[in-house]
Amino acid sequence: xxxxxxxxxxxxxxxxxxxxxxxxxxxxxxxxxxxxxxxxxxxxxxxxxxxxxxxxxxxxxxxxxxxxxxxxxxxxxxxxxx
Amino acid sequence: xxxxxxxxxxxxxxxxxxxxxxxxxxxxxxxxxxxxxxxxxxxxxxxxxxxxxxxxxxxxxxxxxxxxxxxxxxxxxxxxxxxxxxxxxxxxxxxxxxxxxxxxxxxxxxxxxxxxxxxxxxxxxxxxxxxxxxxxxxxxxxxxxxxxxxxxxxxxxxxxxxxxxxxxxxxxxxxxxxxxxxxxxxxxxxxxxxxxxxxxxxxxxxxxxxxxxxxxxxxxxxxxxxxx
Numbered sequence: 001x002x003x004x005x006x007x008x009x010x011x012x013x014x015x016x017x018x019x020x021x022x023x024x025x026x027x028x029x030x031x032x033x034x035x036x037x038x039x040x041x042x043x044x045x046x047x048x049x050x051x052x053x054x055x056x057x058x059x060x061x062x063x064x065x066x067x068x069x070x071x072x073x074x075x076x077x078x079x080x081x082x
Numbered sequence: 083x084x085x086x087x088x089x090x091x092x093x094x095x096x097x098x099x100x101x102x103x104x105x106x107x108x109x110x111x112x113x114x115x116x117x118x119x120x121x122x123x124x125x126x127x128x129x130x131x132x133x134x135x136x137x138x139x140x141x142x143x144x145x146x147x148x149x150x151x152x153x154x155x156x157x158x159x160x161x162x163x164x165x166x167x168x169x170x171x172x173x174x175x176x177x178x179x180x181x182x183x184x185x186x187x188x189x190x191x192x193x194x195x196x197x198x199x200x201x202x203x204x205x206x207x208x209x210x211x212x213x214x215x216x217x218x219x220x221x222x223x224x225x226x227x228x229x230x231x232x233x234x235x236x237x238x239x240x241x242x243x244x245x246x247x248x249x250x251x252x253x254x255x256x257x258x259x260x261x262x263x264x265x266x267x268x269x270x271x272x273x274x275x276x277x278x279x280x281x282x283x284x285x286x287x288x289x290x291x292x293x294x295x296x297x298x299x300x301x302x303x304x305x306x307x308x309x310x
Contacts, residue, residue: 017231
């Protein structure tokens with residue numbers, strides 16, 4: 001079976017505080033970047049999946065997200081397969 | 083009273099010995115429930131104590147939730163057994179969906195280790211039977227991820243059903259609605275960020291935690307007296 005590479009981006013759900021992003025946003029103006037808004041710090045998880053096709057790999061990785069990789073109470077996720 | 087309390091130990095748990103000590107002082111019998119053992123050894127109550135279970139990798143409590151002991155704890159809870167999660171234990175119970183919501187990083191990104199004042203909001207839980215509504219207890223917190231969050235519908239439900247167990251008098255971490263602890267619909271599963279076992283002796287600066295853990299021992303004794 002071919003090996004598919006998956007990238008999972010785990011982000012905060014809209015409305016959930018991102019204190020790390022907020023801290024970085026407050027630090028950037030100190031370097032002269034006073035035109036920056038919407039700083040958001042997310043997590044990237046990379047994994048490789050042995051699967052018959054890309055769609056099967058995606059379904060499986062999305063299931064992993066629901067069950068472990070992300071916490072749907074506070075996080076959203078996006079899966080990219082290549 | 084011969085209440086037996088099981089104290090869950092994951093790799094990285096670090097408050098289990100304190101809990102054994104306090105249960106012993108309160109006249110109960112405590113024993114460790116190793117995370118890899120798929121059972122609760124017939125105990126009358128379960129405590130999931132603080133620490134950094136499985137290194138808190140990925141998210142606090144995310145990996146611990148899949149330890150074999152947790153399926154047994156969930157079964158015990160579903161049968162009405164008293165279960166209390168403290169600090170990391172609260173995070174584990176949320177990840178295990180035994181309690182609603184999640185604990186995220188503190189507002190201001192500060193690890194906070196300090197005494198806090200907690201207001202008791204309900205006495206009909208396994209952790210607050212000996213307290214009175216409005217009691218203010220001085221109990222320390224020690225966490226980086228104690229900022230309680232849940233969606234609006236869940237918050238409305240928690241309020242309507244009187245399931246916020248304790249609130250911070252002076253919110254130290256940004257928690258939604260000053261929430262320091264909540265319970266499940268059955269009121270037999272309680273999670274809180276503050277550490278009652280660290281407020282169990284005047285030598286520690288407060289013994290206010292004994293009201294809570296004494297309540298748990300009462301609940302455990304009640305269960306021990308039930309016909310099997």
